[in-house]
Amino acid sequence: MRRSDESGHELGNLLAVALANVEGMLDGLVEPSPPKLEALADALRRARDIVQRGESG
Numbered sequence: 001m002r003r004s005d006e007s008g009h010e011l012g013n014l015l016a017v018a019l020a021n022v023e024g025m026l027d028g029l030v031e032p033s034p035p036k037l038e039a040l041a042d043a044l045r046r047a048r049d050i051v052q053r054g055e056s057g
Contacts, residue, residue, distance in 0.1 A: 007050050014047040 021040050024030030 004054070007054060011047055011050045014043045014050070018043045018047070 018040055021030055021036065025032045025036075030036065
């Protein structure tokens, strides 16, 4: 698998997890606790880093 394919796959996974958690919170299925929100923020930071790596190289 090429590096861009790996990055795209990882980015897609991070965004899918983040979206599932946000939707679960909106639907009342996931309690928006500080640890869950921090994990969500971490996933989004990692996604941002993948996008920034792609822009710089």
